Amino acid sequence: MLTTRKTNRRQLILDEAAKLFKQKGFGGTSMRDLAREVGMEAASMYNHIKSKDEILDLICTRIAHTYISQLAEIEQTEASYADKVKALIRLHIRLMIEDGAAVSVANHDWKYLPEPQLTAFKDARKNYEKGFAALIEQGIAAGEFQPVNVSVALFTILSAVRWVELWYRPGRELSAEELEDHIITMLLTGLAK
DSSP states (O other): OHHHHHHHHHHHHHHHHHHHHHHHOSTTOOHHHHHHHHTSOHHHHTTTOSOHHHHHHHHHHHHHHHHHHHHHHHHHSOSOHHHHHHHHHHHHHHHHHHSHHHHHHHHHTGGGOOTTHHHHHHHHHHHHHHHHHHHHHHHHHTTSSOSOOHHHHHHHHHHHHHTHHHHOOTTSSSOHHHHHHHHHHHHHTOSOO
16 A cells, blocks of 8 residues: 555656656756645655656656557557658557657657667667657558658658647547547648648
8 A cells, every 4th residue: 555655656656757848947946846736845746756857757658668668569560651751640649648748858858868778769769769760661561651761751640740739628629539630631641632
C-alpha cells in the first residue's frame, strides 16, 4: 500500500510538473512552484523525486519511449506504408490530446536535459525520425507516395501535427478521431479534389 501511494504521489508530481513546464517553461518553474501545485512541502517532494532535472528526464524519456515503441510495433505490421504513416500521425495526435503537457515538454524543454540524458534523448529522437523517414522512403519506392524529398515529407508531417497541442481542447467542433482523419486527409491527400 505504501509503495502504491508513493508511486501515485510520484506520478502526480510528474503530471503536475509537465503542466507547469508547459505553462512556465522548465527554467521558469521552481521546485517550490511544483510543491505548491501538488500540495506538498518542497522538502517532502525529495522523498519521491531527486531533482527537477530528474523530472525533466523522466518526462522526456517516457514520451520518446512511447514514440519509439509504437514505431517498432507499426513497422512490424503487414499494413501498407500509407497505413503505417497514418498510424504514426494518429499516434502523434492522440498523444498530444491525451498527454499534451508531457509531449509539449518533450518537444520544447528537452534542450535543458543534463548530459548524458541530453545525448540519449537526441539519439532516440534521431532514431525515431530515421525510422519514420524509412517508412516514407519505402512507401515512395512501393509507389504508394509521390516521389518527394523524404526529409521534406517527414518534417512537414511532424511540424504539421505539432500545432494540435496549442489548438485542440475537448469540446471543440471535432472529436479526436475526426481531427485525426482531417489532418491525415490534409497531409496525405491535400486540398485537391
